[in-house]
Amino acid sequence: MINQRVTSNESEKRDIPSFIEPLPPLITNPFMRPRPNKGTNLMELFDEDSEVEEPELVQVYLRMKPHHAPTYLYEVKSDRCLITTVDTATAGHGRRTQHNVSKMYTFSHIFGSHASQKEIFERVVKDNLNKLPDGQSFTLLTYGASGSGKTFTLMGTVNSPGLVPRSLEYVFRVVDASQQPLFKPSDGGADKLSCTNQEYELQFVKRLRHVSASLRDKYRRMSAGLCNDLTVSSLDLSNKIRHYVWVSFVEIYNEGIYDLLSSTDRTNSSKLRIREDSNGYVYVKGATQAFVRSGEEAYDVMVAGKHNLQVAATGVHAQSSRSHCIFTITMLTETEGGVRVSCVRLCDLAGCERARRTRNTGARMAESRAINSSLHVLERCLHTLRRRGRCVPYRESKLTRLLGAGLSGAKGEAVSMVVTLNPAPEYAQETKHVLQLAAVAKDIQINNTIAETMMESSVQDSTISGNAEVMRLNADIERLHFELLQAEYRNKELMAAMEEKQQQTAASIQKFVAEARDICTQYYKERLRIMQKKMDDMREEYESRLENVAAMPTCETPSRELRFENAKLMTDIAILEEKLTAEQLARARAEEEVQHLRACIEERDDKTDEENTKVRENVISLCNDSETESDEEDTNNETLEPTFKKEDINRSAF
Numbered sequence: 001m002i003n004q005r006v007t008s009n010e011s012e013k014r015d016i017p018s019f020i021e022p023l024p025p026l027i028t029n030p031f032m033r034p035r036p037n038k039g040t041n042l043m044e045l046f047d048e049d050s051e052v053e054e055p056e057l058v059q060v061y062l063r064m065k066p067h068h069a070p071t072y073l074y075e076v077k078s079d080r081c082l083i084t085t086v087d088t089a090t091a092g093h094g095r096r097t098q099h100n101v102s103k104m105y106t107f108s109h110i111f112g113s114h115a116s117q118k119e120i121f122e123r124v125v126k127d128n129l130n131k132l133p134d135g136q137s138f139t140l141l142t143y144g145a146s147g148s149g150k151t152f153t154l155m156g157t158v159n160s161p162g163l164v165p166r167s168l169e170y171v172f173r174v175v176d177a178s179q180q181p182l183f184k185p186s187d188g189g190a191d192k193l194s195c196t197n198q199e200y201e202l203q204f205v206k207r208l209r210h211v212s213a214s215l216r217d218k219y220r221r222m223s224a225g226l227c228n229d230l231t232v233s234s235l236d237l238s239n240k241i242r243h244y245v246w247v248s249f250v251e252i253y254n255e256g257i258y259d260l261l262s263s264t265d266r267t268n269s270s271k272l273r274i275r276e277d278s279n280g281y282v283y284v285k286g287a288t289q290a291f292v293r294s295g296e297e298a299y300d301v302m303v304a305g306k307h308n309l310q311v312a313a314t315g316v317h318a319q320s321s322r323s324h325c326i327f328t329i330t331m332l333t334e335t336e337g338g339v340r341v342s343c344v345r346l347c348d349l350a351g352c353e354r355a356r357r358t359r360n361t362g363a364r365m366a367e368s369r370a371i372n373s374s375l376h377v378l379e380r381c382l383h384t385l386r387r388r389g390r391c392v393p394y395r396e397s398k399l400t401r402l403l404g405a406g407l408s409g410a411k412g413e414a415v416s417m418v419v420t421l422n423p424a425p426e427y428a429q430e431t432k433h434v435l436q437l438a439a440v441a442k443d444i445q446i447n448n449t450i451a452e453t454m455m456e457s458s459v460q461d462s463t464i465s466g467n468a469e470v471m472r473l474n475a476d477i478e479r480l481h482f483e484l485l486q487a488e489y490r491n492k493e494l495m496a497a498m499e500e501k502q503q504q505t506a507a508s509i510q511k512f513v514a515e516a517r518d519i520c521t522q523y524y525k526e527r528l529r530i531m532q533k534k535m536d537d538m539r540e541e542y543e544s545r546l547e548n549v550a551a552m553p554t555c556e557t558p559s560r561e562l563r564f565e566n567a568k569l570m571t572d573i574a575i576l577e578e579k580l581t582a583e584q585l586a587r588a589r590a591e592e593e594v595q596h597l598r599a600c601i602e603e604r605d606d607k608t609d610e611e612n613t614k615v616r617e618n619v620i621s622l623c624n625d626s627e628t629e630s631d632e633e634d635t636n637n638e639t640l641e642p643t644f645k646k647e648d649i650n651r652s653a654f
């Protein structure tokens, strides 16, 4: 029937797909594949209403910094779409090629250069703060090039307070947290405090607030300005639920975590460690928690922490953050069912930097390297997460280790990132890098016009090719710099792995030597004991024979047999004594060997496994030698030999 239809109507055959009569495989006729028309401007295809609504793990917002002159580099196409245009020129083979590359990046939302702090707070943070009493945590990162406005967005100024002071004010408007500190966050959970401890916590905050006492006037002005800005729908005044708000402030400086609320100096011992509880909640162990009961108290604590922050002048910014800092507001909600813990982490990431522009040297350069490499790890983590990859390298930097659970979405924690962009043309390279890391859908090339021109006059040619060469070299320097960073990071990883391996080897060698020494000592002790026993037996026998001789009837000269017997006994004793001395010497020699081996190992515990195996064979052969020596000597007394075997030594761990 199908055949009939196929033969009867050719056009019908094309309309109705059939598996019995398939189309010819595309591989034999590849030109039948549908292809986009060349030169199509994808922007024409881009329909603003049909934007992809796939939920993102991380909500990424873009904030443009105000710029005095209009720039053609960045065009905000809609409230989600940014278009960048970069001109590059290359020269070679007698031609000059001008690339005019436009790319489109999309974000969860774009805040233009006139967007206010209030607008950003309402869109990015407010809803997440409302969910805090329900146990829903939230992390906010600000990311961008140095001087692009990250700290401004988070901290702000007195006249234009940032997201942190706004959040602190807002939290105390959402909940009533003015009671005594009955519970305190501890290792991912909450501990109940005794009356004495509650008093201590209150005194501690009082002491911290002394630091910022001179700035209280500033706070009052700021708070007055915020009064109208912050609108709260309802205040939770339920009697059965009580809230306790604690704040902590830490910074990640040169891959070490330091407490900004503690007065201790920055030493290796004051570094804090990251821990993970059994539920996978990652936290900074030992970070100071300050109990706060109002926006003012919390603001004062934040200002006290800012005093300890690492800030320095670089070639691009006079007050550049030299570390990633994390301000955490932890809310404990006491209900009839127990205590719920939720937190808001507000992270001001240090800006990615280019050595050429910052002109950093010495300590600043080392800081730059630590900043860039941890941002590079963050970039790799986001890439892997977006590709739904499994091996996300969270553990490669402190920052990603701390934020890992939130970024992966495993704990149902909301994560948002505000990317700050400085539209000044001189920051184009840094901005390109930032956009590549951060944009939700990125790097979509929408225009790539190439103009090739034959080079005309030689003077003009040399200028153009010179410029092109400079640009090419600059690009090469950029690439090499990036490769250097990657290589440095890999090198660091390898060094750490090597160090760990060395430590393991040294530990196993020490264990082996200790075991070998025990076995040798035991072996020789046993041999000595046996020899001693033999001697005692012989002596006893000799004495009994002497007694027999004494008991024999006296005659003037001892008989020939008696003299012979006597001489034989004396010889036996002499042989046995000789053997005993030899045994003692052998034991002393063996102990000396073991000491020598230990000394060698302690001197050079970086020996390879092969060398360690040699050491092991030496000890085994040492025991074997003494074993064979004694075997030869004592073939007639096998039953008295100690029961050690060389397997005893083989068994010892190495």
Ligand SMILES: Nc1ncnc2c1ncn2[C@@H]1O[C@H](COP(=O)(O)OP(=O)(O)OP(=O)(O)O)[C@@H](O)[C@H]1O
Pocket: 064, 065, 066, 144, 145, 146, 147, 148, 149, 150, 151, 152, 153, 317, 319, 320, 321, 322, 349, 350, 351, 352, 420
């Ligand atoms: N949206 C903005 N409106 C007004 N001023 C801004 C804005 N963004 C940044 N600035 C100003 O730009 C300067 C640099 O900003 P900021 O200190 O926030 O940079 P940063 O990105 O934190 O730099 P770094 O990473 O080096 O610390 C500040 O003087 C700040 O007041």
